[in-house]
Amino acid sequence: MKYFKILLLITSLFMLIGCGALQKKDIDMDSISRAELQAMAEKTGATKVRAFTALTGEGIGALDTIDGADLNDGDVGIVVTATGGYLYSLDATNGGTESSPNIITPSGTPGDKRWVLVSLYANDINASPQDDGSISFVPLTATETQYRIGPNHDSAGDDNDGFEIRRSDTPGTSVDFRTNRNSVAYGADKVTQSYTETQFIAFDWTTDVTTGDGKFYFHVGQKLDSLNLSYCHAKVITAGITGTTDIYIYNVTDSVDVLSVPITIDSNETGSDTAGSYTINTANDDITENDLLRIDIDSVSTTPPKGLLITMGFSIP
DSSP: OHHHHHHHHHHHHHHHHHTTOOOOSOOOGGGOOHHHHHHHHHHTTOOOEEEESBSSSSSTTBGGGSBGGGOOTTOEEEEEOSSOEEEEEEETTOOOOOBTTTEEOOBSSOTTOEEEEEEEEOSOOOOOSSTTOOEEEOOSSTTSOOEEEEEEOOSSSSSOOEEEEESSSSTTSSEEEEEEEOTTTTSSEEEEESEEEEEEEEEEEEEEOOOEEEEEEEEOOGGGTTOEEEEEEEEOSBOOBSSOEEEEEEETTTTEESEEEOEEEOTTOSBGGGSOOOEEOTTSOBOOTTOEEEEEEEEOOSBOOEEEEEEEEEEOO
16 A cells, blocks of 8 residues: 555656646645545646556456546556556557556446556566466557567476567467576576577588488587477589489488478579478477487489588577
8 A cells, every 4th residue: 555655646746746736845745645636636637547456357446447438548547556566548549459467448338448558667577487477568559579578487397497588478489589497417508599590511512412311410409409490401512404403301310301392402503592492391390409410312413513501490499
């Protein structure tokens, strides 16, 4: 209740100062009641300020209790709960879907009126110890992306849970940035961006590309652990002539082809970007630390190309 009074008094005082209503140098703050502050605000023509002790539930003290018909554009709602304070503005044309605490729909006949969160005040912001605990950044328009920041608990009780910036309500989905703890094995953090890329030389620049399995091997390190292969590309230095050069990626550890359709370089071309699209087998695209990947050449042009550079991109699933 103490914080409730403080927030109400501060807000009302700012409004009264802006209207030139304060004439006295000293005011006994304890003598001003909530009703008196509201009356003073209304007398000066200021926007109505209402104070609450809960966000939703349409019960006594809840923000969504007041009928939308009794609310006007620009009304201010101050909510103080045991865990923090919330400052709301009434938007008469918002019409958004209720998503507490960001958007709250008034009771009764709200129409398009919505309480829209302006600020959140708290010493600490605590998400519940569940997989879906997060802080959400609501976009200005429906076409913009909503970002969330939160953990991705595995409920194992160890100290290796990820912390993510993502574009989804679901942990582990549409992640752009993630930190992973792996204290048991390494005693250190690792940070993973949405895409991690690696390149390697399978054939030297002046060497003919030849068919066969195991033309290059790639070890998956800690940085790539638990990612998925998301794109790949092949580049030769000297183009082959007549026929295509077809390249597969094979996971030796799992004994599976990662590609169901190979990377292809056409005749008289030096890059796979001008050929038909390869296909990643989504059932086999995930990699784990210490996996061994292999480059297999299934066919080459009649006049073989020279040099072969492979690019692989990995992303957070």
